[in-house]
Amino acid sequence: MQDKITKIFKAIADPTRREIFHALVLASTALSITQISSQFDMSRQGLTKHIKTLEEAGLVYIGSKGRERFCNANPKQLQEVNKWIKFYEQFWDDKLDNLDRFLNDS
């Protein structure tokens, strides 16, 4: 299967899923599938698939209560992205003009 960071990146690479995630982060309470899907111009099933993708990435938690399933955002999962990026921060400055230098000198 896909590794964790790939799942997270794929989940947030889709604009619709970022919207869903955003709505859940801002919501003051957990929202049911139906409540969420009423905010989007998409079938409930289409939305459910996106929610599942977010859940599998660890960006959303879901819990059942009766016949309903309530979703809550887990923004803390984005720490994984921060961890991935951290390694590359050390290169931010020294890479800057490498290419120009390379193409002009030699």
Next chain:
Amino acid sequence: MQDKITKIFKAIADPTRREIFHALVLASTALSITQISSQFDMSRQGLTKHIKTLEEAGLVYIGSKGRERFCNANPKQLQEVNKWIKFYEQFWDDKLDNLDRFLNDS
């Protein structure tokens, strides 16, 4: 077209592209398409497509020198990802047990 952050997320969501990006970040000098593709078990054309995706996301710069095209990583572009995440950091802690609380009380 896709917005900048979507291009960046999609670019790094693919494991092969992350590998290519990583190799370019670690390279002490700019690498030609052929040099890069020799490190991957994939056709040159397939690799070229990935490079183009990375370039369009601003994660790689490319410059021509004679018949060759040299690529260099631009890890600084990942700042865009950091900016996107920053908003969500304020919710890392208070979201923590929302769902459990919601499911158990009320």
Next chain:
DNA sequence: ATAATATGCAACTAAAAAGTTGCATATTAA
């Protein structure tokens, strides 16, 4: 019990992405 609501599962279509091969062109080396 019956009806309405919330949801999952499966099958399907459509669109996007990943990856290939073949050919054309420009540059460099012999």
Next chain:
DNA sequence: TTAATATGCAACTTTTTAGTTGCATATTAT
């Protein structure tokens, strides 16, 4: 100038992803 190298472009196949519809099931309301 001829041959070799580095590359782009276009067409194509395969795989994945996005989104839909229809049906079944469980829970709640009447």
